[in-house]
Amino acid sequence: MRFYYSYILILIPVFLGLLYYLKKKKINLSAGIIYSDTKFFGEQGLPFGKKITDGLKIAAVVLTIIALARPQGGEKTSDITKKGIDIILCIDTSTSMRAEDFKPQNRLDAAKEVVKKFIKGRKNDRIGVVVFSAVAFTQCPLTSDYGSLLEFIDKIKIGMTQTDGTAIGTAIMTSVNRLKDSTGKSKIIILLTDGRNNTGDVDPITASKAASAFGIKIYTIGAAGIGASPYPVDDPIFGKRYVWLKEDLDEPALLQIAKETDGLYFRAKNKSALEEIYKKIDAMEKTEYTIEEYSDFKELYGWFLLPAVLLLFAERFLRNFVFRTVP
Numbered sequence: 303m304r305f306y307y308s309y310i311l312i313l314i315p316v317f318l319g320l321l322y323y324l325k326k327k328k329i330n331l332s333a334g335i336i337y338s339d340t341k342f343f344g345e346q347g348l349p350f351g352k353k354i355t356d357g358l359k360i361a362a363v364v365l366t367i368i369a370l371a372r373p374q375g376g377e378k379t380s381d382i383t384k385k386g387i388d389i390i391l392c393i394d395t396s397t398s399m400r401a402e403d404f405k406p407q408n409r410l411d412a413a414k415e416v417v418k419k420f421i422k423g424r425k426n427d428r429i430g431v432v433v434f435s436a437v438a439f440t441q442c443p444l445t446s447d448y449g450s451l452l453e454f455i456d457k458i459k460i461g462m463t464q465t466d467g468t469a470i471g472t473a474i475m476t477s478v479n480r481l482k483d484s485t486g487k488s489k490i491i492i493l494l495t496d497g498r499n500n501t502g503d504v505d506p507i508t509a510s511k512a513a514s515a516f517g518i519k520i521y522t523i524g525a526a527g528i529g530a531s532p533y534p535v536d537d538p539i540f541g542k543r544y545v546w547l548k549e550d551l552d553e554p555a556l557l558q559i560a561k562e563t564d565g566l567y568f569r570a571k572n573k574s575a576l577e578e579i580y581k582k583i584d585a586m587e588k589t590e591y592t593i594e595e596y597s598d599f600k601e602l603y604g605w606f607l608l609p610a611v612l613l614l615f616a617e618r619f620l621r622n623f624v625f626r627t628v629p
Contacts (some may be wrong), residue, residue: 303602306372313367321360338613351624358617365610369603376599383516386426387587388444388486390477391417393458394434394495394525398532400460400497401547403527407497408534410460412573413525418455420580423446430480433458436467436501438476444484469502470495474509474520474559482516490587491519492580493559496526506555510562512604521583522556525570538609 305311329599393413404412420430431441431454442454481489491513499506513520526549533547553569560567570576 303373303375303408306374306601310367310371314364316586317363317367331424332549351620355617355621358390358613358620362610362613362617365606365613366472366560369607373602373606375602376600386428386446386486388481388484388489389424389427389429389587390432390444390480390490390491391420391524392432392434392438392473392477392493392613393417393428394435394468394473394497395433395458395460395462396497397460397466398468398496398533398547398550399525401433401526402534402544404525404576407573409525410458413494414455414458416573416576416580418452419577421451421455421526422472424448428484428486431458432473432477432480433454433462433471434469434476434616435461436465436469437556438469438473439463440476444480467501468495468497468499469504470499470555470559471504471506471509472502473506474506474513478509478513478516478518481513481518489516490565491518491520491524492583493520493556494523495523495556496524497550498555501526506559510559514563518563520560520565521572522560522565522567523549523576524556524567525576526551526552560610 382403395410399410399413402406402408407415423547424519426446428444428446429448429451430444431451432438432439441458445451472494473495474491477491477493482490510520528549530546530548532544534542534544537543549571553567557567568579568582570579
């Protein structure tokens with residue numbers, strides 16, 4: 303229950319306070335004649351009767367004030383329309399992602415950890431995963447089941463596509479095919495790679511133009527340190543040892559891919575920079591909420607006004623026929 307004119311309820315403590323003040327000062331506002339002795343009138347005008355009639359009047363006034371405040375019963379409901387974003391996380395799994403310049407992890411393990419944090423921070427979006435090296439395939443289709451999605455992220459491994467290389471154009475087209483018919487408020491691809499396009503049937507710029515035609519925005523991330531990076535190799539004689547892997551990141555191409563789709567290019571030189579990039583993308587791509595409120599309230603003043611009237615009739619009846627007063 304609510305009160306439409308709730309401020310009127312302040313009259314209740316004001317009224318009760320005034321009565322207390324008048325009683326304390328022994329001020330009687332009712333008309334009457336002062337007598338030195340009321341024995342002449344017998345049992346009429348008993349104090350008990352006056353307490354009852356006065357109580358009825360007070361209750362009637364309080365109920366009337368409540369009725370004036372317009373009590374209403376019902377409920378307010380909200381209809382929330384959520385317009386989610388459809389996101390494809392496109393992740394490079396070529397062997398160069400084994401480079402350990404994202405200490406203490408290699409590039410892929412660091413990317414997987416950051417991506418999982420990104421997923422956990424999203425709500426009401428559908429997210430899918432495409433992995434690629436020389437070929438690309440869908441690791442997980444668009445889904446809002448983030449628990450299953452995180453399990454698919456855990457299963458991403460270097461070399462899982464069976465052929466090495468970096469087919470960025472193919473990866474973009476595979477992602478576009480997953481998004482082109484989706485119904486999300488917006489569609490984005492977050493492409494993470496540490497190299498340059500060196501294989502595949504589709505040129506990355508051509509693929510990005512196709513994405514733009516379907517209203518898909520691409521954020522590109524170059525995940526590689528500056529200069530040569532330590533790269534582990536398994537030597538059959540000496541065991542695990544490191545060689546230096548030359549930097550091979552094609553930043554101009556990644557910048558052009560993002561530009562073609564009104565996206566942005568980011569360079570992640572270490573894990574903390576990669577975390578900040580995903581935080582920026584998360585802040586830029588927020589789900590839209592539309593909230594419509596509906597109210598269904600009924601007037602309840604009658605439940606207070608009617609008892610108030612009945613109490614006043616009862617007070618008049620008792621005062622005139624049961625607890626008669628003088629005069």
